Amino acid sequence: MGLTAAALTPPSPVTRSLIETGAHLFDHRLDAAAADDLLGKIRGQRSFDHRLFQDEASFDADPQFRGVNPRPGRNLLEQFQPELAFVEQDAGLVAGLSEVLGPDYVIMDRKVVCGVRAKSIPDWLKARIDGQPVNNLGPYVKPEYRDVTYFYGIDFHQDIIDYRDREADFVTLYVYLHPVARIDAPLFLLEGSHRLGATPFPHTLSRQGLDLWRYEGPDGDAIDVTQRVLTGGAGFAAIWHPFTLHGTQPDAADHERISLRYLVGRGSMTANGMDTVNASIRGPLSLATTRVDLAENGAARLRVNTVRDA
Numbered sequence: 152m153g154l155t156a157a158a159l160t161p162p163s164p165v166t167r168s169l170i171e172t173g174a175h176l177f178d179h180r181l182d183a184a185a186a187d188d189l190l191g192k193i194r195g196q197r198s199f200d201h202r203l204f205q206d207e208a209s210f211d212a213d214p215q216f217r218g219v220n221p222r223p224g225r226n227l228l229e230q231f232q233p234e235l236a237f238v239e240q241d242a243g244l245v246a247g248l249s250e251v252l253g254p255d256y257v258i259m260d261r262k263v264v265c266g267v268r269a270k271s272i273p274d275w276l277k278a279r280i281d282g283q284p285v286n287n288l289g290p291y292v293k294p295e296y297r298d299v300t301y302f303y304g305i306d307f308h309q310d311i312i313d314y315r316d317r318e319a320d321f322v323t324l325y326v327y328l329h330p331v332a333r334i335d336a337p338l339f340l341l342e343g344s345h346r347l348g349a350t351p352f353p354h355t356l357s358r359q360g361l362d363l364w365r366y367e368g369p370d371g372d373a374i375d376v377t378q379r380v381l382t383g384g385a386g387f388a389a390i391w392h393p394f395t396l397h398g399t400q401p402d403a404a405d406h407e408r409i410s411l412r413y414l415v416g417r418g419s420m421t422a423n424g425m426d427t428v429n430a431s432i433r434g435p436l437s438l439a440t441t442r443v444d445l446a447e448n449g450a451a452r453l454r455v456n457t458v459r460d461a
């Protein structure tokens with residue numbers, strides 16, 4: 152009586168790992184040959200080097216900090232729908248997403264994310280962005296290249312950051328298209344951090360040990376969370392909850408890191424794994440203010456970056 156189907160049904164494996172850690176790393180790899188094929192086609196279209204960037208004078212003539220990410224009609228992946236079948240039709244992935252979000256889950260967004268290697272970033276730009284928490288390079292790339300998101304590291308954040316007043320009804324799916332080692336700007340995930348609910352960026356974290364952080368919410372609630380570095384081969388796939396803290400360091404390798412990033416939303420079913428995960432969270436399930444790091448025009452107004460020293 153009064154119990155939902157989600158509460159009655161014991162959680163299935165993907166839901167269980169989302170409850171316990173805020174993420175699920177798929178233990179099978181997606182088709183690595185297909186990942187490599189797509190990577191070749193992406194690299195065939197673009198040199199991910201210094202040529203991506205505007206020069207300083209052009210940037211200063213008209214700085215644009217908003218609207219610089221891919222969007223419908225300006226998204227490199229739009230031409231590669233057949234090549235994305237190795238992700239979108241992978242049976243294990245489809246089963247996992249269906250379990251958590253319902254079988255009629257919706258792909259809200261798909262895009263290429265590039266971790267730009269340090270050597271490709273012009274000196275003038277490095278000097279400006281050093282120590283900033285969110286180094287999304289979209290403002291600085293030439294407008295015709297804004298069909299991909301480019302990072303030079305991003306501090307620990309929750310993906311709900313982009314969704315004011317939205318409840319946690321989606322997951323992020325990340326897929327590596329080539330092997331990603333420690334030097335290739337892998338994702339750093341703080342396991343268990345989703346439990347404090349939605350909290351504004353930047354987050355209060357203090358290191359307790361090699362892989363251990365104390366994470367404090369705005370109401371004083373605090374938990375210890377474990378850092379997990381997502382290294383993996385081509386076809387590695389992971390999903391995480393929109394409250395799970397994650398970030399990246401600048402790419403220190405001699406090549407860029409190219410990944411796929413999806414946001415996948417729940418379908419129409421009312422009882423599914425996501426409800427069970429959200430019921431286990433002790434903080435707020437949505438926020439009116441998700442970040443306090445930006446000035447009026449969208450430029451960074453803070454210089455803090457925790458993941459850089461992780």
Ligand SMILES: O=C(O)CCC(=O)C(=O)O
Pocket residue numbers: 264265266302304305310336397398399410412
């Ligand atoms: O790929 C990266 O470097 C960071 C990506 C990320 O954290 C995100 O897209 O939310």
